[in-house]
Structures are given as C-alpha cells and as structure tokens.
Amino acid sequence: MNIYCDGKNIVAEDVCDFDIAEILECGQCFNFNCLGDHDYELVAYKSYLHVRQEGQRVIFYDTSLDAFTSVWKAYFDLDTDYGMIKKSLIEADDRLAEAIEAKKGIRIIKQDFFETLISFIISQNNNIPRIKKIIQTLSCRYGACTLSVPGREIYAFPELEAMKAVTEEELRALKVGFRAPYIVDAVSKVAGGTIDETCLRNMSTAEARSCLMSIKGVGEKVANCVLLFGLGRMDAFPVDVWMKRIMEHMYFEGDTKKETIESFACEKFGSLAGYAQQYLFFYGKEKGIGR
DNA sequence: GACCAGGGTAACT
DNA sequence: AGTTACCATGGT
Numbered sequence: 474m475n476i477y478c479d480g481k482n483i484v485a486e487d488v489c490d491f492d493i494a495e496i497l498e499c500g501q502c503f504n505f506n507c508l509g510d511h512d513y514e515l516v517a518y519k520s521y522l523h524v525r526q527e528g529q530r531v532i533f534y535d536t537s538l539d540a541f542t543s544v545w546k547a548y549f550d551l552d553t554d555y556g557m558i559k560k561s562l563i564e565a566d567d568r569l570a571e572a573i574e575a576k577k578g579i580r581i582i583k584q585d586f587f588e589t590l591i592s593f594i595i596s597q598n599n600n601i602p603r604i605k606k607i608i609q610t611l612s613c614r615y616g617a618c619t620l621s622v623p624g625r626e627i628y629a630f631p632e633l634e635a636m637k638a639v640t641e642e643e644l645r646a647l648k649v650g651f652r653a654p655y656i657v658d659a660v661s662k663v664a665g666g667t668i669d670e671t672c673l674r675n676m677s678t679a680e681a682r683s684c685l686m687s688i689k690g691v692g693e694k695v696a697n698c699v700l701l702f703g704l705g706r707m708d709a710f711p712v713d714v715w716m717k718r719i720m721e722h723m724y725f726e727g728d729t730k731k732e733t734i735e736s737f738a739c740e741k742f743g744s745l746a747g748y749a750q751q752y753l754f755f756y757g758k759e760k761g762i763g764r
Numbered sequence: 765g766a767c768c769a770g771g772g773t774a775a776c777t
Numbered sequence: 778a779g780t781t782a783c784c785a786t787g788g789t
Binding site for chain 1: 783784785786787788
Binding site: 500501593596597598599600601602603604651655689690691692693694695698711712713714715716731754758 | 768769770771772773
C-alpha cells in the first residue's frame with residue numbers, strides 16, 4: 474500500500490484485501506451512507522469521511538495526512554494482513570474458501586466501544602435497514618453536528634455525556650420499542666463505571682463477555698458483537714439467526730443450539746473466529762443459505 | 765394478517 | 778436446566 478497527498482485528499486494505492494462496499498455493507502456497522510458505486514460517506518470517532526474506491530485505489534476526500542494516520546488507518550485496520558488471515562482460515566477449513574473468495578474485500582473495522590454497545594442493543598430482533606434508521610435518528614437527536622460538509626448537517630453518534638440524561642420515554646419516541654430500558658441500563662452502567670472499556674480490554678474474552686452480559690438486554694450474541702466489533706476480540710463468534718442457519722447448513726444436521734455452534738466455531742477457528750464469522754455471515758445471508 | 769428481522773427476559777415446566 | 782410467550786416496529 475502506498476499513501477500520498479493529492480491536494481486536499483489522501484490517496485491510497487495498491488490497497489489489498491479492501492472493498493469499501495463489502496466492508497460497510499457486511500453488517501458490522503450502521504452509521505454510513507451509500508452515495509454511488511463504491512462511493513460512501515460515514516461518521517466515526519466524531520469525524521466525517523467521504524471515501525471512494527476505484528479498483529486498488531482508495532480516495533479519502535478532504536482528509537489531512539494527520540487525520541488519516543490518527544483515525545482512518547486504524548479504523549479500516551490497514552496494518553493488518555488479511556491475506557495471511559484468509560490463508561490461515563482456509564487452512565483451518567477449506568470449506569471457507571467459497572465465502573472468502575466471494576467477499577474477499579471484507580475487513581473488520583475498529584469501531585468505538587460505546588457506539589458499538591448501543592448499536593448492537595438496538596440490533597436485537599431487528600433488521601439492518603431499520604437499525605440504520607434508528608441510529609441515524611438517535612445521532613440526529615443527541616449527537617454532535619460535524620461541520621465538515623458546508624450547507625449540510627451531519628451528526629456523529631452520541632457521546633456518553635449526551636446520553637446520560639436520556640429517558641426511556643424519549644427513546645421510545647425514537648421507535649426503539651422494547652429496547653429503550655436496555656439502552657438506559659447500558660448508559661447508566663457505563664456512566665457509573667460498572668462497565669469500563671479499559672477494564673474490559675484488560676480482561677479475558679470470557680470475563681469481558683460475562684461482564685457485558687450484566688447489562689439488561691445484552692445476551693450472548695450482542696456481547697459477542699461488542700467484543701468483536703468494539704473491543705477488537707477477534708476470537709468472538711456472534712451467532713444470530715443467519716449464522717445459525719449458515720452453520721447448520723455447513724456443519725450440522727438439523728436444529729442446533731447457538732451455544733453449541735459458537736463453541737464449535739471457536740474451537741475450529743480459534744483466534745480468527747471473528748473473521749470467519751464475518752465472511753460467512755455476509756456471504757451466507759446474501760445467498761439466502763437456509764432460507 | 766401472519767411472518768420476519770445480526771435476541772433477550774421472565775415465567776413457566 | 779431447558780422450553781416458551783412476549784416484547785415494538787416496519788417491511789413483505
């Protein structure tokens with residue numbers, strides 16, 4: 474990969490294992506907007522980004538080298554060799570080759586912990602378009618307005634401080650439904666220090682998971698998503714309705730409990746389980762595996 | 765109108 | 778310990 478400054482933009486050339494559409498559309502994040510073919514805008518870490526990809530070239534519009542190195546390089550996990558990861562996964566089980574080949578541009582982006590926690594609480598028993606809509610509304614209502622785009626108001630995901638005083642009723646007005654008390658409890662536990670990001674990062678994955686599950690509305694699946702997408706735990710393997718179908722189709726016969734599927738995958742893929750999960754999820758869901 | 769969506773909780777056996 | 782109704786909302 475080769476980085477250079479082109480006027481106000483940062484251009485990355487010879488980018489490997491990177492497809493901006495697959496990265497954003499694979500279901501790991503929700504705060505983005507598609508502008509065209511491989512042309513997106515997103516907000517993360519209070520920063521706005523317009524990014525477009527032409528083959529192996531990725532253009533980060535109106536981005537300083539400082540912003541690129543301090544935010545976007547880490548966000549898109551650009552120092553990680555996904556070629557090696559994919560090779561190792563196929564060595565672990567060559568039945569992954571089809572999904573990996575179909576979605577070879579996926580990367581697990583490094584998302585903000587608090588945003589990931591609230592987002593995946595909202596995700597439960599919900600569909601992706603509606604999750605995106607709720608997060609957009611939530612950001613618009615409680616998030617800071619970034620003035621990056623003249624004449625337009627773009628809102629970042631709300632910070633903890635802005636959420637502290639939010640009530641269940643206000644949240645229900647945003648159509649989060651039965652998830653409202655769950656969000657209130659999550660905010661309260663983070664604000665009160667019961668849930669602390671630094672502590673979680675210093676725990677084992679199993680310890681951090683059970684700590685997250687002390688939040689009302691956070692079960693095994695949501696906790697695993699927070700671990701994988703918000704805390705960099707690549708050994709986490711979230712099993713939702715789609716992963717259940719896909720894994721049953723590939724490895725089991727008939728109805729299998731999510732916990733059984735999860736421990737099977739963690740045993741099989743080890744420290745790379747999270748990557749395997751994302752290739753399988755996006756590929757399997759798009760193919761409609763298991764209906 | 766039933767069924768489904770990146771589930772979890774509480775109240776049952 | 779293992780199952781089951783119920784939880785809001787919008788789309789098919």
